[in-house]
Amino acid sequence: MSCSSGGMKPVNSQWLCELAISSNACLLYVSSEGCSQPLEPGPCRQYVIKWYYDPEANACAQFWYGGCQGNANNFETEASCWNSCVYT
Template structure:
């Protein structure tokens, strides 16, 4: 019984990650939000014309925050 519960939890976590981990073109319309924390992570955002690099603090950001330039370009330059 415990094994079934663990497997169910793993599938639920995977489904949630897949659902919320997808960027959409609407994310590109959000304003830059660097976040309040101090991790200084290199990320990319779309400014309405081009993808640009910024330093993400690691928390309190928004979805206009892409890990790679390629990801930003593929979603926002359509």
């Protein structure tokens, strides 16, 4: 994959291209709707550890999910959170 000139542009459906001062860098595009939702552990009490995306940190973190309701910012593994949400 190569980045085109002219700043941020879609390269394909999953990548954005950013023209840096000395070189091109491709950034993973946030594709999951859940990535923009706030952390929501849900009201139930059957706690399990899950992962959520924190947009301020551009990172994934663990949280205690109650087992019901919540929202789509809820991932089984750190890898699935990173693959869906984190800009690299």
